[in-house]
């Protein structure tokens with residue numbers, strides 16, 4: 001298990017449509033899963049998608065836990081999500097702050113479906129069908145976007161709507177004082 005370099009926005013692989021995984025049991029995929037888990041843990045992220053480490057395949061990890069970056073995140077054991085699909089989504093959209101390990105130092109309010117029904121395979125190749133809401137739905141949509149070549153910056157009306165992390169911290173701190 002080793003940590004991998006996280007690519008930054010502008011790398012072509014982050015704008016590419018990733019390919020479905022046809023066999024989850026190969027040594028390459030097992031290695032990639034272990035390396036992604038190590039990489040996202042070291043970066044204190046709540047998710048990471050394979051294209052962020054230069055692998056253009058439809059796989060991401062969700063690993064929500066409260067942290068300095070996301071104090072209100074629910075606790076979720078790292079989940080391996082392969083060939084994900086959104087089956088249906090709530091019409092209700094909610095705004096929430098997002099950052100990205102591939103867009104260092106930026107935060108923005110992004111609109112996402114509040115609830116989504118999804119289907120995916122886990123690392124054993126087992127199919128899962130379930131519903132995610134709120135923060136977990138947000139992570140899932142953010143990571144799925146990476147598989148379609150989209151970062152959260154492309155979800156904004158204007159790139160300038162992203163603020164730098166220091167300004168974001170100051171805003172959050174003053175909100176917490178109220």
Ligand SMILES: [Zn+2]
Nearest residue numbers: 099100101102
């Ligand atoms: Zn991201």
